[in-house]
Amino acid sequence: xxxxxxSKSIILASIALTYSISGYSAASKADYRDFVPSPEQxxxxxxxxxxxxxxxxxxxxxxxxxxxxxxxxxxxSYAPALLESLKVMSxxxxxxxxVTGREGMDNMIMPSFAQxxxxxxxxxxxxxxxKARADGVIGPTRPDxxxxxxxxxxxx
Amino acid sequence: MVKAKRKVLAICFTASAMLSAAGAVSANSELLKMQxxxxxxxxxxxxxxxxxxxxxxxxNAKNVKDLKVAWTFxxxxxxxxxxxxxxxxxxxxxxxxxxxxVFALDLNDDGRIIWKYEPRQDTSVIPVMCCDTVNRGLAxxxxxxxxxxxxxxxxALDAKTGKKVWSVKNxxxxxxxxxxxxxxxxxxxxFIGISGGEFGVxxxxxxxxxxxxxxxxxxxxxxxxxxxxxxxKKTTHLGKPVGKxxxxxxxxxxxxxxxxxxxWGWYSYDxxxxxxxxxxxxxxxxxxxxxxxxxxxxxxxxxRDVDTGIAKWVYQMTPHDEWDYDGINExxxxxxKINGKMRKALVHFDRNGFGYTxxxxxxxxxVAEKYDPAVNWATHVDMKTGRPQVVDKYSTQxxxxxxxxxxxxxxxxxxxxQQPASYSPxxxxxxxxxxxxxxxxxxxxxxxxxxxxxxxxxxxxxxxxGGNNLGNFIAWDADKGxxxxxxxxxxxxxxxxxxxxxxxxxxxTLEGYLKAVDAKSGKELFKFKTxxxxxxxxxxxxxxxxQYIAVxxxxxxxxxxxxxxxxxxPTAGLGAVGAYASLSNYTQLGGTLTVFELPN
Numbered sequence: 001x002x003x004x005x006x007s008k009s010i011i012l013a014s015i016a017l018t019y020s021i022s023g024y025s026a027a028s029k030a031d032y033r034d035f036v037p038s039p040e041q042x043x044x045x046x047x048x049x050x051x052x053x054x055x056x057x058x059x060x061x062x063x064x065x066x067x068x069x070x071x072x073x074x075x076x077s078y079a080p081a082l083l084e085s086l087k088v089m090s091x092x093x094x095x096x097x098x099v100t101g102r103e104g105m106d107n108m109i110m111p112s113f114a115q116x117x118x119x120x121x122x123x124x125x126x127x128x129x130x131k132a133r134a135d136g137v138i139g140p141t142r143p144d145x146x147x148x149x150x151x152x153x154x155x156x
Numbered sequence: 157m158v159k160a161k162r163k164v165l166a167i168c169f170t171a172s173a174m175l176s177a178a179g180a181v182s183a184n185s186e187l188l189k190m191q192x193x194x195x196x197x198x199x200x201x202x203x204x205x206x207x208x209x210x211x212x213x214x215x216n217a218k219n220v221k222d223l224k225v226a227w228t229f230x231x232x233x234x235x236x237x238x239x240x241x242x243x244x245x246x247x248x249x250x251x252x253x254x255x256x257x258v259f260a261l262d263l264n265d266d267g268r269i270i271w272k273y274e275p276r277q278d279t280s281v282i283p284v285m286c287c288d289t290v291n292r293g294l295a296x297x298x299x300x301x302x303x304x305x306x307x308x309x310x311x312a313l314d315a316k317t318g319k320k321v322w323s324v325k326n327x328x329x330x331x332x333x334x335x336x337x338x339x340x341x342x343x344x345x346x347f348i349g350i351s352g353g354e355f356g357v358x359x360x361x362x363x364x365x366x367x368x369x370x371x372x373x374x375x376x377x378x379x380x381x382x383x384x385x386x387x388x389k390k391t392t393h394l395g396k397p398v399g400k401x402x403x404x405x406x407x408x409x410x411x412x413x414x415x416x417x418x419x420w421g422w423y424s425y426d427x428x429x430x431x432x433x434x435x436x437x438x439x440x441x442x443x444x445x446x447x448x449x450x451x452x453x454x455x456x457x458x459x460r461d462v463d464t465g466i467a468k469w470v471y472q473m474t475p476h477d478e479w480d481y482d483g484i485n486e487x488x489x490x491x492x493k494i495n496g497k498m499r500k501a502l503v504h505f506d507r508n509g510f511g512y513t514x515x516x517x518x519x520x521x522x523v524a525e526k527y528d529p530a531v532n533w534a535t536h537v538d539m540k541t542g543r544p545q546v547v548d549k550y551s552t553q554x555x556x557x558x559x560x561x562x563x564x565x566x567x568x569x570x571x572x573x574q575q576p577a578s579y580s581p582x583x584x585x586x587x588x589x590x591x592x593x594x595x596x597x598x599x600x601x602x603x604x605x606x607x608x609x610x611x612x613x614x615x616x617x618x619x620x621x622g623g624n625n626l627g628n629f630i631a632w633d634a635d636k637g638x639x640x641x642x643x644x645x646x647x648x649x650x651x652x653x654x655x656x657x658x659x660x661x662x663x664x665t666l667e668g669y670l671k672a673v674d675a676k677s678g679k680e681l682f683k684f685k686t687x688x689x690x691x692x693x694x695x696x697x698x699x700x701x702x703q704y705i706a707v708x709x710x711x712x713x714x715x716x717x718x719x720x721x722x723x724x725x726p727t728a729g730l731g732a733v734g735a736y737a738s739l740s741n742y743t744q745l746g747g748t749l750t751v752f753e754l755p756n
Contacts, residue, residue, distance in 0.1 A: 116608040
C-alpha cells in the first residue's frame with residue numbers, strides 16, 4: 001500500500017517537473033506554479049483554488065490548532081478567533097506566539113508548539129491558511145487546491 | 157405474549173441481582189443494595205448493569221404531558237455539561253466541566269448548596285483535552301464522592317462535608333493524559349480510565365483502593381502481558397486464547413508505546429461473574445498508514461476480574477481503525493433470550509455503527525447489525541472471525557495518505573458517541589441516542605512529540621445522504637438486531653437516555669429540549685426547552701414520595717465545538733454549515749440543572 005502510494009507521488013512529481021521544464025506554461029502570465037510565498041503574500045488564490053501549501057495549512061490547522069481556536073479559525077470560548085487576530089497580527093508575531101506560547105489573557109493559555117514538528121515544519125502553511133481566512137478569500141469549508149508543485153520539486 | 161414473557165424475564169433479572177446482593181460478603185455490599193433503590197440514583201448510569209432504567213412509575217405515559225419545572229440551578233460554568241446528577245437520600249451531587257466544581261445540593265430546600273468543592277488545576281491541561289473540557293460525572297461509595305479531575309487527579313470527598321479524604325494522580329497531562337470519565341466504585345475499589353487518544357497516550361484502566369487511594373492494579377490497553385494483564389492461555393478472543401504478548405505482536409516496532417486505546421467511556425459490572433466491562437478507544441495516530449497491523453487492543457471490549465484486573469475475554473470490534481471509531485461506549489448488561497436461548501448478554505452500540513450483542517460470560521459474539529442504515533464503511537461483521545468486512549471505497553488505509561476519502565458513514569463521531577442508551581425490561585427494547593452524520597477523511601504523516609497533538613487526519617462532517625437530520629432517537633431489538641422505531645432529530649442526539657416503569661423514555665436534544673416519548677411507539681408526549689443545548693444524561697429519583705426528572709443542560713462537547721460551527725458540506729458548501737450554524741439561533745452556552753415534577 002505504502003509503496004504504490006509512494007510511486008504515485010513520484011509520478012506526480014515528474015509530471016510537475018515536465019510541465020515546468022518543458023515550458024508548458026510558457027505564456028507570460030504567472031500562475032500557481034510560479035508562486036513563492038512570502039510574509040506579505042503567504043497564499044496564492046485563483047479561480048476558487050489555493051496553492052497546496054495553503055491547503056496543507058488547512059489540514060495542519062485542523063489537526064493541531066482547532067481544538068482551542070475553533071473550526072476554520074472561528075474561535076471558541078477558550079481561545080481567540082484567529083481569522084480576526086490575523087487581520088492585525090504580523091507573520092513575525094504569529095510565529096513568536098506559536099513558538100513561545102502566550103499566557104495571561106483571562107484564564108487562557110497558549111502552549112508553546114516549539115517541540116511540535118507537525119506545527120513548526122508547516123508554520124508558514126498554517127499562517128497562509130489563516131491569512132486567507134482573515135482576508136475573506138476562503139470560507140470555512142475545505143478549500144479547493146492546485147496540485148502540489150514547488151514542494152515536490154524541492155523534495156526531489 | 158411477547159410482552160408478557162419479557163416482563164417475567166425482567167423480574168428474573170431483578171431477583172438474581174437481589175440474590176447476589178444478599179450473597180456478597182465484600183467490604184462494600186452497600187452499593188449493590190443502593191443501586192436497587194429506585195428512590196436514589198447512586199451511579200451515573202443508574203445501576204451496575206448500566207440500563208439507565210428506573211422502577212419509578214408516578215410519571216407515566218398518560219401524565220408526563222403535565223410535567224413542569226420544579227427548580228433550577230446554575231453551575232456557573234460555560235462549555236459542555238456531560239453526565240448527570242447523583243441522588244443519595246436528601247442530597248443531590250452535581251459536577252461541572254473544567255474547573256470540575258462539585259456541588260452537594262439539599263433536596264429538602266430546593267437545591268440550596270450544602271457544600272461546594274472546586275479544585276485548583278493548572279489551566280495548561282485545557283489545550284491537551286481533545287474535544288471540550290467535559291466531565292461525565294461522579295461516583296459514590298462508602299460515604300465518599302469520587303471525582304476524576306481533568307488533570308487526572310482522582311479525589312475522594314467526604315459526602316457530608318465535601319472535605320478531601322484522599323487524592324491520587326492517575327496520569328500526566330504534560331504527556332497529553334487527561335480525564336473526562338466518571339469513576340466506578342465496586343467493592344473496595346475505585347476504577348478510572350484515561351483520555352488522550354489524540355496525544356499518543358497508552359490507555360489503561362486503574363483500580364485504586366476506595367479506603368486510601370492506593371493503587372491496586374493497572375491494566376494497559378496494549379503492551380506486554382504483564383502490562384495488559386492478559387493471560388496468554390486463559391484470556392480469550394471469541395473463544396480462542398489470545399497468545400503471548402498479543403498487545404505487542406500486532407504493532408510495528410515500539411508503536412504500541414504511543415498506541416492510544418484510551419478508556420474514557422463508561423464502565424459496567426456484573427456481581428455474579430465478578431467481571432467489569434469497558435471499551436478502549438482509537439489507536440494513535442488517526443493516520444492508519446503510519447501504524448500497520450491490527451493495533452490490539454485498541455477498539456476492544458474488555459471483561460476483567462474486578463479483584464485482580466486479569467481479563468477473562470476481549471473482543472476487538474474495529475481492528476486497525478481507519479476512521480476514529482473509539483470502542484468506549486457503554487456496555488449494557490441484560491439477561492435476555494437471544495436466538496431462542498437465555499443469555500447473560502452484553503449489548504453495546506459502537507461508534508462504528510454496529511450494535512453488538514455478546515454473551516458476557518464467555519465473550520461469544522451473538523449479534524452484530526447496523527443500527528443506522530446509513531452505515532457504509534463495512535458491509536457486515538463476519539460472525540466467525542468477528543471482523544468487519546471493510547469496503548475499499550471508504551477505507552482511508554486503502555486510499556492512502558494525502559487522499560481525501562469521501563462519503564464515509566458514520567463520521568468519526570460515530571453512529572453513537574458516549575451518550576449512554578437505556579434498556580427497559582418492560583418492553584425489552586434499547587433506547588439509543590444516535591448521530592446521523594457522514595464524513596470526508598484525509599490522513600497525512602505526523603510526528604509524535606510528547607504532550608502535543610498526534611492526530612494526522614483532517615475531517616469534514618455533514619448529514620447522511622437523503623436528508624437534513626443529523627440525528628435519530630431509536631428503539632432497538634438486540635435479539636433480532638433491528639430498529640423497532642426511529643424518530644428523526646434535526647441535530648445529533650448527544651444526551652443519555654432514561655427509561656422508566658411508567659413506560660416513558662426521556663432524552664435531551666442539542667437545541668435544549670428535554671423530550672419524553674412513549675416507550676412502545678416512540679410518540680412524543682412532552683417537551684420543554686431548557687436554557688442551553690443538552691449533552692447531559694437524564695436521571696430520575698423519588699424525594700418525599702414524589703418522582704422527579706433531572707438533567708444538566710449546557711451545550712459543548714464534540715458536538716458543540718466541533719460541529720456547532722464546523723460542519724462542512726463539501727459539495728454545496730452551505731447545506732450542513734447552514735444546518736449547524738442555525739444551532740446558535742436556538743441556544744447558547746451555559747450550565748444549568750433543571751428538575752421536573754408533576755403538578756400537585
